[in-house]
Amino acid sequence: MARPxxxxxxxxxxxxxxxxxxxxxxxxxxxxxxxxxxxxxxLLGDDEDVEQSVRRQLAEKVDLGEVTHVEQLGVFSRPDRxxxxxxxxxxxxxxxxxxxxxxxxxxTQWHPLAALPPTAFDHAAIVADAHDRLRAKLSYTNLGFAxxxxxxxxxxxxxxxVAALGHPVSATNLQRVLxxxxxxxxxGAVAPPGPAxxxxxxxxxxxxxxxxVTDAFAVLRPPTGPPSGPGEATRVVVx
Amino acid sequence: MARPxxxxxxxxxxxxxxxxxxxxxxxxxxxxxxxxxxxxxxLLGDDEDVEQSVRRQLAEKVDLGEVTHVEQLGVFSRPDRxxxxxxxxxxxxxxxxxxxxxxxxxxTQWHPLAALPPTAFDHAAIVADAHDRLRAKLSYTNLGFAxxxxxxxxxxxxxxxVAALGHPVSATNLQRVLxxxxxxxxxGAVAPPGPAxxxxxxxxxxxxxxxxVTDAFAVLRPPTGPPSGPGEATRVVVx
DNA sequence: CTAGTTTTCGACTCTCAGTCGGAAACAGGT
DNA sequence: ACCTGTTTCCGACTGAGAGTCGAAAACTAG
Numbered sequence: 461m462a463r464p465x466x467x468x469x470x471x472x473x474x475x476x477x478x479x480x481x482x483x484x485x486x487x488x489x490x491x492x493x494x495x496x497x498x499x500x501x502x503l504l505g506d507d508e509d510v511e512q513s514v515r516r517q518l519a520e521k522v523d524l525g526e527v528t529h530v531e532q533l534g535v536f537s538r539p540d541r542x543x544x545x546x547x548x549x550x551x552x553x554x555x556x557x558x559x560x561x562x563x564x565x566x567x568t569q570w571h572p573l574a575a576l577p578p579t580a581f582d583h584a585a586i587v588a589d590a591h592d593r594l595r596a597k598l599s600y601t602n603l604g605f606a607x608x609x610x611x612x613x614x615x616x617x618x619x620x621x622v623a624a625l626g627h628p629v630s631a632t633n634l635q636r637v638l639x640x641x642x643x644x645x646x647x648g649a650v651a652p653p654g655p656a657x658x659x660x661x662x663x664x665x666x667x668x669x670x671x672x673v674t675d676a677f678a679v680l681r682p683p684t685g686p687p688s689g690p691g692e693a694t695r696v697v698v699x
Numbered sequence: 700m701a702r703p704x705x706x707x708x709x710x711x712x713x714x715x716x717x718x719x720x721x722x723x724x725x726x727x728x729x730x731x732x733x734x735x736x737x738x739x740x741x742l743l744g745d746d747e748d749v750e751q752s753v754r755r756q757l758a759e760k761v762d763l764g765e766v767t768h769v770e771q772l773g774v775f776s777r778p779d780r781x782x783x784x785x786x787x788x789x790x791x792x793x794x795x796x797x798x799x800x801x802x803x804x805x806x807t808q809w810h811p812l813a814a815l816p817p818t819a820f821d822h823a824a825i826v827a828d829a830h831d832r833l834r835a836k837l838s839y840t841n842l843g844f845a846x847x848x849x850x851x852x853x854x855x856x857x858x859x860x861v862a863a864l865g866h867p868v869s870a871t872n873l874q875r876v877l878x879x880x881x882x883x884x885x886x887g888a889v890a891p892p893g894p895a896x897x898x899x900x901x902x903x904x905x906x907x908x909x910x911x912v913t914d915a916f917a918v919l920r921p922p923t924g925p926p927s928g929p930g931e932a933t934r935v936v937v938x
Numbered sequence: 939c940t941a942g943t944t945t946t947c948g949a950c951t952c953t954c955a956g957t958c959g960g961a962a963a964c965a966g967g968t
Numbered sequence: 969a970c971c972t973g974t975t976t977c978c979g980a981c982t983g984a985g986a987g988t989c990g991a992a993a994a995c996t997a998g
Contacts (some may be wrong), residue, residue: 463745467704467776467787506702506785509776534771535789537706537748546745548706548787550774599915600839615945632946633987640985657996658944676838854976871978872956879954896965897975939998946993953986962977968970 466547469514470501470536470583472590473527473554475570476607476623481594482570483587484522484554485579489567492543493580497571499587501549510550518554526562528669529555529606533589541582549582553590555606558620595625600675602643605666613651613661617644635664641674642667705786708753709740709775709822711829712766712793714809715846715862720833721809722826723761723793724818728806731782732819736810738826740788749789757793760807765799767908768792768845772828780821788821792829794845797859834864839914841882844905852890852900856883874903880913881906 473484485497502517504510510532518524533551541547556562564570571577573591576584597603598621607620618631638644645667650660712723724736741756743749749771757763772790780786795801803809810816812830815823836842837860846859857870877883884906889899 465704465706465743467706504704504776504787507778509778510774510787511776532773535749535774537743537750537789539746539748548743548749550776596912613945630987632989635946637986653944653995655996656943657994658942659946659994661945673835852976869956870976871958874977876955892964892975894965895974896963897973898963898977900976942995942997944993944995946991948991949989951986951988953984955982955984957982958980960977960979962975964975965973967972 463546466545467504467510468501468547468549469504469510469517469552470499470549470586471514471518471530471552471554472499472533472583472587473518473522473556474573474590474594474607475556475560476558476620477570479619479623480572480574481591481623482572483576483590484564484568485571485583486521486565486568488580496578496580497576497583498580499583500568504550510552514550514552514554521568522556522562522564526556526560527554528557529553529603529671531593531671533586533593536582536586538582549586551586551589553593555594555603557609558607559609597671598624600673602666602668602672602674604638604643605669608666611647611649611663611665613663615661617664639664643672643674702785705784706743706749707740707786707788708743708749708756708791709738709788709825710753710757710769710791710793711738711772711822711826712757712761712795713812713829713833714795714799715797715859716809718858718862719811719813720830720862721811722815722829723803723807724810724822725760725804725807727819735817735819736815736822737819738822739807743789749791753789753791753793761795761801761803765795765801766793767796768794768842768910770832770910772825772832775821775825777821788825790825790828792832794833794842796848797846798848836910837863839912841905841907841911841913843877843882844908847905850886850888850902850904852902854900856903882911882913 475482485499488494488496488498500518500521501514504513508516514530515524518527531553533553536549536551539546573587576587579587604617604620607624608617614631614635618629618634621629621634635644643666644664647663647665649663651663653660714721724738727733727735727737739757739760740753743752747755753769754763757766770792772792775788775790778785812826815826843856843859846863847856853870853874857868857873860868860873874883882905883903886902886904888902890902892899
């Protein structure tokens with residue numbers, strides 16, 4: 461009774477280019493939806509899981525070495541999301557550091573999320589989910605490492621956060637908060653000043669390049685031990 | 700070349716029963732993995748998406764009216780996760796309020812996550828993912844509404860959080876934090892005291908029963924307007 | 939040497955989580 | 969009627985962290 465079910469993987473690969481958040485897409489030459497822009501991906505192979513598959517398919521469009529983070533977004537499964545066939549998609553978020561400029565095939569281009577051309581199928585919804593996920597995880601994790609170069613100034617990092625979040629961010633707070641949480645650390649080196657002069661900016665790096673949760677809700681936080689600060693150690697009653 | 704791909708949905712339905720977090724599972728009578736415990740679910744139908752499918756399949760095991768929240772966890776797709784066939788699974792988290800006691804089929808039982816019997820296939824990993832997701836979302840969202848009865852005392856809510864999070868929670872903080880964030884509101888009524896007496900506890904309810912994010916990372920937070928608190932309004936210079 | 943630019947750092951304030959202790963409200967026994 | 973034990977409620981205090989502001993530092997260009 462069941463018609464055959466295909467399974468595909470799709471990736472919304474995001475990068476901050478020229479100060480705006482952009483997504484990688486290729487223009488379809490053949491129906492269905494020819495002329496519209498499609499996310500990189502393809503059918504799941506027999507001997508791979510979806511994570512392996514999306515990396516394999518992405519390698520056909522960009523240098524995988526430039527993609528610093530890939531994570532699963534979820535399943536898109538509307539019965540009519542693709543015409544004629546039943547095709548379920550697992551969507552992924554991919555991130556590329558802002559200093560990379562990977563070579564892409566001629567049919568493939570970066571597009572600002574703010575001015576997305578007509579997309580194929582339900583790919584616009586996937587891009588929107590990717591954007592939401594990025595905004596959320598920038599909030600309470602160290603995910604910024606996947607968008608930033610290996611070394612950067614606080615101003616440059618602030619610009620990345622502004623582009624990804626879409627609202628102003630205080631550079632002073634960004635530095636203090638991220639260093640206190642040991643997400644950032646200074647490299648000791650400084651960047652040369654810009655053409656207009658100005659004080660040379662100190663360079664920073666992310667302390668680690670694997671995803672970590674750095675903020676925890678209060679009520680969730682396990683109780684702190686006895687205040688080891690100004691208080692004395694555990695009072696011992698001498699018998 | 701590709702062997703046929705099946706797609707199934709599976710749900711880890713969690714509820715706090717007798718002070719411990721438990722998951723609904725049914726015991727397999729037939730191979731493969733007969734005798735082991737399996738999560739409710741089944742194959743995706745032709746004319747439904749995964750969300751519709753998991754609700755349909757769940758309705759065969761429990762009264763859907765008792766399940767207050769369902770959300771997608773992700774895809775489990777190891778090629779060998781099920782023997783003989785290629786079957787990709789979309790996993791879900793389901794939540795049941797602690798005061799519900801839905802009727803279940805004879806092969807189906809609740810099991811504490813702390814003492815889970817042998818599970819079929821990769822279902823133990825799905826349960827672990829569900830637990831992690833629940834812990835995380837209790838932290839920065841109002842997801843507690845899906846675990847709690849419609850009305851409850853702060854002590855009862857504290858016990859729910861303790862069971863779900865696995866560490867002590869201060870009732871005073873819980874009340875103050877959740878009310879300040881307008882997640883909770885008092886109903887005005889009070890609960891009768893327990894057998895040992897004691898002051899009657901005030902009853903509370905969740906202000907809304909749809910998922911909301913209530914905590915936001917600092918750097919992410921859009922800039923606050925001018926401090927409208929003790930300060931004066933925007934200083935206007937009279938010309 | 940001065941003006942302009944950009945970054946950096948310290949000081950202040952306010953919000954909020956975490957803790958503590960006392961008051962309030964009940965049941966049961968003397 | 970009173971006291972005791974129990975549970976809940978609510979105030980006050982403390983400390984950490986975020987948001988803001990402004991001045992000092994370090995550079996370029998004229």
